[in-house]
Amino acid sequence: MESGTFRRGVSELYASMLMIGVTLAVGAAVVFAATNQFSLATGAEAVGSSLQLSSSGAQVALVFASVSPSGSCPLYLGENEGTTLVLALYNYGTTRFAPAEVVVNSTVYAGGYSVVFPGEMVTYALALGSCSHASGLAILMADPGGDVAQFGS
Secondary structure, three states: OOOOOOOOOOOHHHHHHHHHHHHHHHHHHHHHHHHHHHHHHHHHHHHHHHHHHHHHOOOEEEEEEEEEOOOOOOEEOOEEOEEEEEEEEEEOOOOOEOOOEEEEOOEEEEOOOOOEOOOOEEEEEEEEEEEEOOOOOEEEEEOOOOOEEEEEO
């Protein structure tokens, strides 16, 4: 290079920072698209089961979901975890809802569950196989006739 020539350009440091920024931006866009697609699929599934349930005349709502603390379970975000899940359902529809099975996060709990009559609230206690917390659960209830109610806590 001659002493009188001056070359302009981007330094290696700035080029590296720009490439890292582009990589992070593209990665964030991909993560956003994936999470958005997941939430759309979950919402469509919930609407589908809600429509199926409403066609039978039963309108079931999850009043609350809680976990009874157990001494052998750890803390999760400052709350005690437990091995017993308590669900309260209210039927504001016109027909009864008699769940034959409850599915919590892909685990099926089959058994004889109390019927939820129109205008009544029923509480169920499920013995979980391991420690759990009440937030972030996917709960699905189905009756023998194929009516399904889906909830999230």
